[in-house]
Amino acid sequence: MLAERGEATAGDLASGLGVPANTMSSHLTVLAHAGLVSSSKSGRHVLYRANTARLEPLIGRLSTLVAKELKAE
Template sequence: METDVSLEILGALAHPTRLDAFRLLVRHEPDGLSTGQLVEASGLTQSTFSTHLAVLAKAGLVLSEKRGRQQIQRANISALKSLMLFLAKDCCQGRPELCEPLIAELTCC
């Protein structure tokens, strides 16, 4: 992942509404949530939330698909993985055992 891409993703997540929405979508993988469910969970109006959703989609964090009459939003787990790898790539000066507690915490829950 390039630095500019990671900065765009981090910028998209640097707002409470967008971070909450993305985390909610991650919890609902692989099924995703309808746009209406996301709006309801956010407590915002449709138009306000749509702006936040557009920022997440532009950053590549959210994928949208049409199912029947609904737009289903899903977290782009591949983008999340790429960002996490980018952030941890040079972790611990080449001593991966120092990152083991982080990996253990991610896999335990």
């Protein structure tokens, strides 16, 4: 969702996913510490962006693992 939007606030993402904004903000902070998202301040808001360079290899690896699991069933 964040990669599709380009950038968004925690509140924007939370409302789109139906979760509390403070919960989303906490999760985004963890993702930021892991280097999977980056953030910048814009006035009172913090804008988050997906770090596609870090996410693409992770997504590729997860896709491989899921494909192996599906073949095993």
